[in-house]
Amino acid sequence: MYLERINQPNDIKKIEEKNLPLLAEEIRRFLIDKISTTGGHLASNLGVVELTMALHLAFELPEDKIVWDVGHQAYTHKLLTGRREGFDELRKYGGMSGFPKRRESPCDCFNTGHSSTSISAGLGLVQARELLGGYNKVISVIGDGALTGGMAYEALNNASRLESNFIIVLNDNNMSISENVGGMSTYLSELRTADAYTGLKTGVYNSLSKIPVYGDKMIEQIRKTKSGLKQLIIPGMFFEEMGITYLGPVDGHNVEQMVKIFHEAEKLENGVLVHVITKKGKGYAPAERHPARFHGAEPFDIKTGLPTNKRTKSNWTDVFSTVMRKLGDRDELVVAVTAAMPDGTGLKRFRNMFPDRFFDVGIAEEHAVTFAAGLAAAGLKPVVAVYSSFLQRAYDQILHDVCIQNLHVVFAVDRAGVVGSDGETHQGIFDLSYLSSIPNMTIMAPKNKWELSDMMKFAVNYDRPIALRYPRGTAYDGLREYRHPIEYGKSEILFEESDIALLAVGNMVETALVLRERIKDIGYNCSLVNARFVKPLDEQMVREISADHKLLVTLEENVKSGGFGERVLDLVNSEHLNTSVLITALPDEYVEHGNVDILKRESGIDQETLFKKILSEYVGL
Numbered sequence: 001m002y003l004e005r006i007n008q009p010n011d012i013k014k015i016e017e018k019n020l021p022l023l024a025e026e027i028r029r030f031l032i033d034k035i036s037t038t039g040g041h042l043a044s045n046l047g048v049v050e051l052t053m054a055l056h057l058a059f060e061l062p063e064d065k066i067v068w069d070v071g072h073q074a075y076t077h078k079l080l081t082g083r084r085e086g087f088d089e090l091r092k093y094g095g096m097s098g099f100p101k102r103r104e105s106p107c108d109c110f111n112t113g114h115s116s117t118s119i120s121a122g123l124g125l126v127q128a129r130e131l132l133g134g135y136n137k138v139i140s141v142i143g144d145g146a147l148t149g150g151m152a153y154e155a156l157n158n159a160s161r162l163e164s165n166f167i168i169v170l171n172d173n174n175m176s177i178s179e180n181v182g183g184m185s186t187y188l189s190e191l192r193t194a195d196a197y198t199g200l201k202t203g204v205y206n207s208l209s210k211i212p213v214y215g216d217k218m219i220e221q222i223r224k225t226k227s228g229l230k231q232l233i234i235p236g237m238f239f240e241e242m243g244i245t246y247l248g249p250v251d252g253h254n255v256e257q258m259v260k261i262f263h264e265a266e267k268l269e270n271g272v273l274v275h276v277i278t279k280k281g282k283g284y285a286p287a288e289r290h291p292a293r294f295h296g297a298e299p300f301d302i303k304t305g306l307p308t309n310k311r312t313k314s315n316w317t318d319v320f321s322t323v324m325r326k327l328g329d330r331d332e333l334v335v336a337v338t339a340a341m342p343d344g345t346g347l348k349r350f351r352n353m354f355p356d357r358f359f360d361v362g363i364a365e366e367h368a369v370t371f372a373a374g375l376a377a378a379g380l381k382p383v384v385a386v387y388s389s390f391l392q393r394a395y396d397q398i399l400h401d402v403c404i405q406n407l408h409v410v411f412a413v414d415r416a417g418v419v420g421s422d423g424e425t426h427q428g429i430f431d432l433s434y435l436s437s438i439p440n441m442t443i444m445a446p447k448n449k450w451e452l453s454d455m456m457k458f459a460v461n462y463d464r465p466i467a468l469r470y471p472r473g474t475a476y477d478g479l480r481e482y483r484h485p486i487e488y489g490k491s492e493i494l495f496e497e498s499d500i501a502l503l504a505v506g507n508m509v510e511t512a513l514v515l516r517e518r519i520k521d522i523g524y525n526c527s528l529v530n531a532r533f534v535k536p537l538d539e540q541m542v543r544e545i546s547a548d549h550k551l552l553v554t555l556e557e558n559v560k561s562g563g564f565g566e567r568v569l570d571l572v573n574s575e576h577l578n579t580s581v582l583i584t585a586l587p588d589e590y591v592e593h594g595n596v597d598i599l600k601r602e603s604g605i606d607q608e609t610l611f612k613k614i615l616s617e618y619v620g621l
């Protein structure tokens, strides 16, 4: 067992070269075995086993710094830096994160989770090295999918002036989560087949260099010519012209070749991009066949590749997916936009039915929003389906391009609230705050799956910026009989009594329903309001309910700061309404990874904690 011999950084260097393929095999078996029980990002990790080994062989950790873009592919890196035991608790509460974490190991030099940050961060480390010294090589590893993100180009542009070594490894598996998209992806496909031309390049240069005096000039001339011929002769022209040396393409499953090229790369005194070709899911047939399905896998049966836990109920995304298909059918102006998440957001079915009205723009949330603003300005009804935490990136585009112009863009904000095992980078707990602060924005949150459907219909028929947010996981299918038509800015009163009023946002209505039963069981009266609209706030409802309730309790799965509760409190205070307000929301903290129920408990928004808080508040009045 070679893997057992790896207990700390650089132990891989003690393994004989001839045994490295066996180590790679063991790593793959280990990852498949562990992830089949814990779940996790399997396909991307299987693809970079040899690449990671080569990096660890060529460089010295932690003195050299590897920045992993997104970071979902860093499992082999974790193994090779002595974190084998951590895999039993991978992505569990208190256990090892699924992403690089500086607090976890000195070999994790930069935290990631969101895409396309690695070149910027790497360049920062390089410039700091020049000023402060203290460490050695800096290597940013970025995928072809992540290279569709705008930040990557901003960083490349910035790196072009660099006069010291900075290695960028482009891990090209021709896949994002789904098929990769766009011009860069096409360009990389051409480069992938360009190794034939690498020989041509060397041959032409060798022949020319033998011609006295003029040979060198001709080589220089070829270098400067912006012709198609040059594209053939010098692969990687795009990067070369940016001032970044291009090396490759190299077989990302050949450790020896990669180590050699990394050693070449580290000799250069500028930015250098090493183009590495890998296969997503390598070594596990179901993942090779279905890389998207095994990108982020739930626990699965290794033999069949099928999920261990069969889903019996639809999740929120399924409901959104179905309603989008119906809306697309009914209204030809409805178009759909995703930033590289057709599977995760449920837009795949819309794409299959209406390919001309579906736009996957790559991992480019900022662009997605402004692009949608353009679509809306021309009269279409764009629905931007996006995860709450990824939409954070597009704050200015929402404000500057959509809301100032009051354009009709619908934001379907998925994964809103606590998402679980991806952890702090992915929790969707800020959207109510960041969206609420933008004038002209309307924000809704459905209590159950029927309301999600009704709200989507309402949103596409509205004519200004509008967002609705819903969580990850199973869609609530209770309270079916409460399906009052959606009225702009109006909440839905589900139970009207006195004493305590629970004002709940979206999925918190389900929790509030149980809380209400418990409150009533101990003898108090309790009303329950489904807020429906976070913005505009249903002020009339707050005024009326304040009149006969001593305590208003707001419930939301969002940080308190800038959330729904603060809006209610602000109204109560500013109008001196005769009631008290208890805001229940997430604290001003990042929520780490783990099981959603545990995380909610730790954050104080689980049913039990809420019950105690409400009672103690009410009794104390």
Ligand SMILES: Cc1ncc(C[n+]2csc(CCOP(=O)(O)OP(=O)(O)O)c2C)c(N)n1
Residues within 6 Å of the ligand: 044, 047, 070, 072, 073, 113, 114, 115, 142, 143, 144, 145, 146, 147, 171, 173, 175, 176, 177, 280, 339, 340, 341, 363, 365, 390, 393
């Ligand atoms: C800003 C942002 N948007 C979307 C995602 C979701 N996401 C995670 S990995 C990924 C695909 C990355 O593709 P690539 O960089 O090629 O890595 P691979 O999985 O192919 O190794 C996407 C879209 C994200 N992490 N960050």
Ligand SMILES: CC(=O)[C@@H](O)[C@H](O)COP(=O)(O)O
Residues within 6 Å of the ligand: 041, 070, 072, 113, 177, 295, 296, 344, 415, 419, 422, 472
């Ligand atoms: C790494 C990444 O950002 C995605 O793969 C994310 O983990 C997907 O999350 P869901 O599982 O909620 O679709």
Ligand SMILES: [Mg+2]
Residues within 6 Å of the ligand: 143, 144, 145, 146, 171, 172, 173, 174, 175, 176
């Ligand atoms: Mg990829």
